[in-house]
Structure formats: C-alpha cells, structure tokens
Amino acid sequence: MIFCEQDRRKLIPIAGGKGGVGKSMLTANLGILLAAYGKRTVVADLDLGGSNLHTYLGMKNTKLGIGNYLSQKDVSFERILQETDYPNLWFVPGDVLVSGAAGIMVSQRRSLIRNLEKLDVDFVLLDLGSGTHQNVMDFFLASNCGILVTSPQSPSVLNAYGFLKNAIFRELQRSFGNNKKISEYLKRIQNDSTPNSTPKLTEIIQGISRFGKSHRAEAEEVVQRMKPFLVVNMLRSPEEFTIINGLRELANRNLTVQLGCLGMLFHDDTVMQSLRDQKPFIEVGRETFVAAQLNRIAQKLVQSPRFPSMPLSLEEYSDSFELAQIEIAGDFENHGGEPITGTSERGGSITMPEGIRDSDLVSLITAQKQEIEELKTTIRNLTLGRQGG
Numbered sequence: 222m223i224f225c226e227q228d229r230r231k232l233i234p235i236a237g238g239k240g241g242v243g244k245s246m247l248t249a250n251l252g253i254l255l256a257a258y259g260k261r262t263v264v265a266d267l268d269l270g271g272s273n274l275h276t277y278l279g280m281k282n283t284k285l286g287i288g289n290y291l292s293q294k295d296v297s298f299e300r301i302l303q304e305t306d307y308p309n310l311w312f313v314p315g316d317v318l319v320s321g322a323a324g325i326m327v328s329q330r331r332s333l334i335r336n337l338e339k340l341d342v343d344f345v346l347l348d349l350g351s352g353t354h355q356n357v358m359d360f361f362l363a364s365n366c367g368i369l370v371t372s373p374q375s376p377s378v379l380n381a382y383g384f385l386k387n388a389i390f391r392e393l394q395r396s397f398g399n400n401k402k403i404s405e406y407l408k409r410i411q412n413d414s415t416p417n418s419t420p421k422l423t424e425i426i427q428g429i430s431r432f433g434k435s436h437r438a439e440a441e442e443v444v445q446r447m448k449p450f451l452v453v454n455m456l457r458s459p460e461e462f463t464i465i466n467g468l469r470e471l472a473n474r475n476l477t478v479q480l481g482c483l484g485m486l487f488h489d490d491t492v493m494q495s496l497r498d499q500k501p502f503i504e505v506g507r508e509t510f511v512a513a514q515l516n517r518i519a520q521k522l523v524q525s526p527r528f529p530s531m532p533l534s535l536e537e538y539s540d541s542f543e544l545a546q547i548e549i550a551g552d553f554e555n556h557g558g559e560p561i562t563g564t565s566e567r568g569g570s571i572t573m574p575e576g577i578r579d580s581d582l583v584s585l586i587t588a589q590k591q592e593i594e595e596l597k598t599t600i601r602n603l604t605l606g607r608q609g610g
C-alpha cells in the first residue's frame with residue numbers, strides 16, 4: 222500500500238461501489254487536467270470486463286492493454302503504457318482487445334499493482350470497476366487515499382458506504398493475515414450469512430482485541446491510516462447535501478473513518494454530448510460549471526504535496542467537506558438558485574450492498590431528515606459569510 226502523504230507519487234484509485242456514478246468520467250478528465258498542470262500522470266483502466274476509459278479520453282481502443290498483459294507472457298507492463306495526445310499523460314488500456322481478464326489470479330493482480338506502484342510519475346489514477354469484487358478491493362487498497370464517487374441518490378450513497386465498509390474489513394484481513402486466530406475470526410464474520418448479522422466496525426475491533434491487548438491499537442491504526450475522499454457527482458440541488466452529510470456521519474460513527482470530500486460536480490448533459498462527439502468532456506464542456514468544478518479538484522491535488530493532507534487555504538474552512546459545500550453552494554448561487562435540470566440518470570435496480578444492514582439505511586434516512594433544515598441554514602449562512610468577507 223502506498224501512503225500518499227509520505228510518497229512523492231500519488232496513487233489514487235477511483236471507486237464507488239455502484240456503476241454509472243461517473244468514475245471513468247472523473248478519472249479521464251482529472252488525468253487530463255493534472256497533466257495540463259505539468260504533472261506527469263498515468264490513467265489506468267482497471268475496470269476489467271467493462272473497460273471504457275478510452276472513450277472518455279476521446280481515444281479509440283486499438284492498443285495493447287491490461288488484457289494482453291495478463292494473458293500474453295511476451296507483453297510487458299512497459300508495452301501497455303501508451304502515450305496520449307496530451308503531454309504528460311499516459312494511458313494504460315483495459316481488456317477490450319482481450320477480455321476475460323476479470324477472472325485474474327491473485328499473483329497477477331499483485332504484479333499489476335506492483336507495476337503501478339513503481340511508475341515514476343506524479344499521479345497514477347486507477348479507474349475501477351463497480352461492486353466489491355476482490356479485484357476491485359485490492360486495487361482500491363493499493364493506496365491509503367482512494368476516491369469514492371457517488372451520486373446523491375440513496376442507492377449510490379449506500380453503495381459507497383458499503384464499499385468503504387468492505388474495504389476496511391479487507392484491510393483488517395490483510396493486516397492480520399499472519400495471525401491465524403484473528404484471521405479465522407474475521408473469516409467467520411465474513412461467512413456468516415444470517416441477515417443483518419454483520420457487526421459494526423467497533424464491535425469487530427472489540428472482537429480482535431480479545432486475541433491480545435495490543436491488537437486493539439493495531440486494528441485502530443489500520444483504520445486510521447485510511448484517508449478516503451468523496452467526490453459527489455451529478456448534483457442537482459443544494460438539498461442533496463443532506464444525504465452526503467448523512468454518509469459522512471455514518472462513516473465516522475460506524476466505521477470510525479474520517480471521510481474527506483474533494484469536491485462536488487453538477488449534473489450536466491454536456492458530459493453525454495462529449496461522449497457522442499468522442500472528445501474528452503473537459504474540451505467540449507470547457508465553459509460549463511462542471512469543468513470549473515473538476516478543475517478545482519485538480520487544483521486541490523496539485524497544491525497538496527502531502528495529499529491526503531490538504532492545505533485548506535482559508536482558516537474558516539475547517540474541513541474539506543465544509544469547503545466543498547461552500548464551493549458548490551456558490552455555484553448554485555451563480556446558477557441562479559435554480560435546480561439543475563436535464564436528462565435523468567438511468568434508474569438502476571436497487572440492491573442492498575453486501576454487508577449493509579437495514580439499521581444502516583434507517584440511520585442514514587433519519588440523519589437525512591434531521592439535517593435537512595439545519596443544513597439549509599448552515600449553507601445559507603456560509604454563502605452569506607463568503608459574500609460578506
């Protein structure tokens with residue numbers, strides 16, 4: 222695992238649990254922006270079985286990619302690192318040419334991760350697949366500061382939460398892999414298929430500490446060193462902050478994770494348009510709010526040599542969530558206070574993510590209701606405060 226705050230190279234996996242939330246869109250455009258800021262950047266398509274990052278980069282998929290690397294002995298990792306039309310930007314294609322790479326072996330996955338970790342560049346962005354498959358989890362855990370993309374719709378938010386919970390659990394499993402008893406204990410929890418049986422993280426840590434006093438601190442440290450960030454995509458109105466705050470609250474309370482927020486993006490049909498034009502969104506939609514919002518995220522990364530620690534420039538912005546909300550509230554103001562309209566997201570089927578219990582859902586919704594009024598006031602005040610000084 223790369224600890225980004227200590228390493229010059231920032232390895233940033235981009236996950237989300239749910240499909241269609243904008244992971245690939247974010248990866249491609251963030252990559253182009255970081256490269257434009259002079260940062261040597263690699264974007265890698267790790268959505269094996271569903272590779273489409275090339276379309277967001279406005280490229281045709283004709284080059285060797287991860288599918289070839291995994292299935293052909295004579296294809297080295299160096300050979301699948303492709304140049305792009307952009308200076309400073311390289312692209313690792315997925316498995317469009319040779320599919321079936323979704324079922325890769327553990328050793329192949331490890332060698333892939335090692336190669337990605339070794340890249341001597343400033344940023345490596347990994348576009349991950351949906352779900353909580355072991356592949357996706359291990360790619361996500363290649364770094365301590367992955368990005369979770371979510372839309373403000375509750376299935377997507379719940380999937381983000383479920384993903385984070387799974388990721389932490391997996392990281393505990395990896396960290397205690399050499400301790401037979403703890404491994405067995407974690408395996409038992411994992412295999413328990415009784416509905417709503419998954420214990421809370423605090424209960425799991427309690428369980429781990431029963432195998433030896435020092436293990437509690439060890440487990441807590443495993444969780445603490447994870448510094449995930451949220452990017453909220455396809456926002457249409459400020460009311461939608463509420464569910465995002467609910468997610469933050471839930472992650473903090475149930476998973477003891479301090480979830481950061483890198484930024485929020487409006488819903489904008491220009492994103493679809495750019496796909497139809499086969500050009501990167503950031504070029505087609507140069508004048509849109511979303512372009513400016515993406516640019517803010519890129520700037521935060523560029524200006525944070527010790528990312529995930531962020532130099533929040535203004536003292537009153539006490540945390541990254543607050544800053545992101547101030548930014549987007551300003552955008553809504555500039556948009557005339559009108560909700561964003563446009564074509565709706567395709568409604569996907571609602572499935573409960575793995576490891577989520579009904580009580581999680583209930584507390585998320587309750588948190589949402591309680592916060593809605595409070596939040597409106599806060600945001601109003603924040604926006605006013607900003608205008609005032």
Ligand SMILES: Nc1ncnc2c1ncn2[C@@H]1O[C@H](COP(=O)(O)OP(=O)(O)O)[C@@H](O)[C@H]1O
Nearest residue numbers: 240241242243244245246455487488489492493
């Ligand atoms: N901010 C946005 N506004 C409108 N549509 C968007 C936005 N971001 C992504 N999309 C659209 O949503 C769909 C899914 O995006 P994609 O990046 O492929 O998701 P994922 O990689 O998470 O599956 C695409 O059709 C894309 O054009």
Ligand SMILES: [Mg+2]
Nearest residue numbers: 244245268349
């Ligand atoms: Mg994708």
